[in-house]
Amino acid sequence: MSTNAAIDLALDRVDWRDLAAQTEEQPRVYTPGEVLMPEAGFMRGHGTFVEDENIKSSVAGVIQKVNKLISVRPLKSRYVGEIGDVVVARVSEVQQKRWRVDTNSRLDSILLLSSVNLPGGELRRRSAEDEQMMRRYLDEGDLISAEVQNIFEEGSLSLYTRSLKYGKLSQGILVKVFPALVKRRKMHFHNLPCGASVILGNNGYIWISPTKGQEEEGGEGGFAQNLNEHVPRADREVIARLRNSILALAKCKLMIYDTSIQYAYEESLRYEAHELLQQNAIYDIGQQTQGRLRDADE
Amino acid sequence: MAYVALSEAEKTYILHGVEDDFRCDGRSRRDYRPMDLETGLVSNASGSARLRLANTDILVGVKTEIDVPNPLTPEFGKLEFFVDCSANATPEFEGRGGSDLAQELILSLQNAYESPLAFNYRTLCLIPGQQCWKLYIDILILECGGNLHDAVSLAAKAALFNTKLPRVTATMLDAGITDLIISDNPYDCTRIGIETVPLLVTVCKIGDYVLVDPSAEEEVCSTVSMVVSVSMRNGQAFLSGTHLTGGGAMHRDTMRNCLELGLAIGEHLDRLLTKMLNLEQQRVGLKRPQIVGFLK
Numbered sequence: 001m002s003t004n005a006a007i008d009l010a011l012d013r014v015d016w017r018d019l020a021a022q023t024e025e026q027p028r029v030y031t032p033g034e035v036l037m038p039e040a041g042f043m044r045g046h047g048t049f050v051e052d053e054n055i056k057s058s059v060a061g062v063i064q065k066v067n068k069l070i071s072v073r074p075l076k077s078r079y080v081g082e083i084g085d086v087v088v089a090r091v092s093e094v095q096q097k098r099w100r101v102d103t104n105s106r107l108d109s110i111l112l113l114s115s116v117n118l119p120g121g122e123l124r125r126r127s128a129e130d131e132q133m134m135r136r137y138l139d140e141g142d143l144i145s146a147e148v149q150n151i152f153e154e155g156s157l158s159l160y161t162r163s164l165k166y167g168k169l170s171q172g173i174l175v176k177v178f179p180a181l182v183k184r185r186k187m188h189f190h191n192l193p194c195g196a197s198v199i200l201g202n203n204g205y206i207w208i209s210p211t212k213g214q215e216e217e218g219g220e221g222g223f224a225q226n227l228n229e230h231v232p233r234a235d236r237e238v239i240a241r242l243r244n245s246i247l248a249l250a251k252c253k254l255m256i257y258d259t260s261i262q263y264a265y266e267e268s269l270r271y272e273a274h275e276l277l278q279q280n281a282i283y284d285i286g287q288q289t290q291g292r293l294r295d296a297d298e
Numbered sequence: 299m300a301y302v303a304l305s306e307a308e309k310t311y312i313l314h315g316v317e318d319d320f321r322c323d324g325r326s327r328r329d330y331r332p333m334d335l336e337t338g339l340v341s342n343a344s345g346s347a348r349l350r351l352a353n354t355d356i357l358v359g360v361k362t363e364i365d366v367p368n369p370l371t372p373e374f375g376k377l378e379f380f381v382d383c384s385a386n387a388t389p390e391f392e393g394r395g396g397s398d399l400a401q402e403l404i405l406s407l408q409n410a411y412e413s414p415l416a417f418n419y420r421t422l423c424l425i426p427g428q429q430c431w432k433l434y435i436d437i438l439i440l441e442c443g444g445n446l447h448d449a450v451s452l453a454a455k456a457a458l459f460n461t462k463l464p465r466v467t468a469t470m471l472d473a474g475i476t477d478l479i480i481s482d483n484p485y486d487c488t489r490i491g492i493e494t495v496p497l498l499v500t501v502c503k504i505g506d507y508v509l510v511d512p513s514a515e516e517e518v519c520s521t522v523s524m525v526v527s528v529s530m531r532n533g534q535a536f537l538s539g540t541h542l543t544g545g546g547a548m549h550r551d552t553m554r555n556c557l558e559l560g561l562a563i564g565e566h567l568d569r570l571l572t573k574m575l576n577l578e579q580q581r582v583g584l585k586r587p588q589i590v591g592f593l594k
Contacts, residue, residue: 003510003566004329007452007574010336010348010590011581090303141303171311173322227310233318240324273324277352278332 004274014279019252019286030057030072037070045071079105079179079203081157085148086188088174088201089159091138097131099138101146104179104203107156111138115149115160117167143169145199145207165189169199170226172209173243177250179204183257190258194265196238200256208242210235241268244276245285252286259296263289302514312519316504321516327509328563333452335574337460338582339589345461348592349453352513353443355387356450358435358457364478365432367423375422376432377411379404381450387442396439402543403437403450409539410451410496410527416538417495424466425476431463444514447525451498452571458495459575462487485585496529496538497571499564501556503548508556510563522546524556528564535565
């Protein structure tokens, strides 16, 4: 058995700005405190404030104009939820009639006992027994996929899992990226042709798991976990490769959606799965994927 | 240690991965994640290094001072470690939150550097019994991504390699008092030999197997890990200390496995680090033209 270890010198560090330089149109990035435009005739939106009769940016990001509304979309931020978003979340606390879950937003989100599918029939009243059994369904640390049902006034989210496609997640890997990198699409659940499924949470949490058979899907109201099942080595290799490809895309600041993941995965096949952690491989994959995405657009 | 929440299913997945010798990121049980190293980036320290091991980010600065040697060891210099867990790494380190972890790291470093065979304290001696160098090794943890011990020891060794002690000459005055004259030329300096300086290798036990370089998630799955400190002497790896972290206990056979694996890995890492440090020095030269630093 051999050991693989590599120490790179900072002198040889890859300059990630080179990748961005290859796109033709580079958006202007505003820094906090920078003057966007005079206040007269415009309305200030998110990420801006008014000082000395000028609208200034309060975050680092790109400007967005909708008619007279000026807002700045930050490059890095916590997840700002919207109703209908698919999210991957982790239960952080079990409370009375509800779970407190972490969705990478500024405030913890809420999953009410009444917004989950309980085993044994969809339409039934939540009894006191159900309340005592809550920890059986979802315990601290458990991962779920869910949809944003409502946004409370202070900005925290209320989730629901009352559909068979949502629920508790079983074996697999969670990858965290910036929420802004996950492209909003109709579909966020994908069974990729390479043999694994991904859930692209709008909150930047991405779940990669082996593809399940048809009959298993969604049984037991989404609370079953296959703890005794041993994921075969071939599936593991695909999942590890996908994980590293997605992280490579995130490192190169490329948008993450089914096509880009598929391209990155195909480009990654030239490397061994563990080589994908090295910066040169990441850069190469980013560059190739960017090129293929551009070709596909044209 | 920074707490990472994991569900049972994720733990099972990691555990089975370790059994298959194919971890979540595609590494085998003996593989390290790629590291990124720079030395001499803090201009107002005598020596410094920054090491990034995936998401673990360590900055080490070495400060020098002239002190009086301990009467029990008149020919030895002094070393002092200090670890600061920045609240940037995780909010749990805010206030006194990181002090337990810092203390553990300091103790394991002190333990590893304790033997005069592991670190040649005589090189820090100026006038036996009267004056010696005291090195303050200040370690700053900027980000926690698992495997802190290894990263900290690698960075400390790199910083010691980079440390430049000003050349000191002693003149005898009346009544046996000596006076030290420190050279005015900033490039007239001596270096510290680092061949024997120990490295820490964390060998982590997950399930029935042992592995190195655990990620933060893997650390959660492990019941016990052994930190093995490895010192190289004449091309051979020697053990200069061990300690166990985590709540669990170890079987004798597992312990032997851990030590063997730790020694083998430590030897490999030491060679790699020395090679890269020499390479960097060759390419940069004594007067550093520019610092890469944190950006880019």
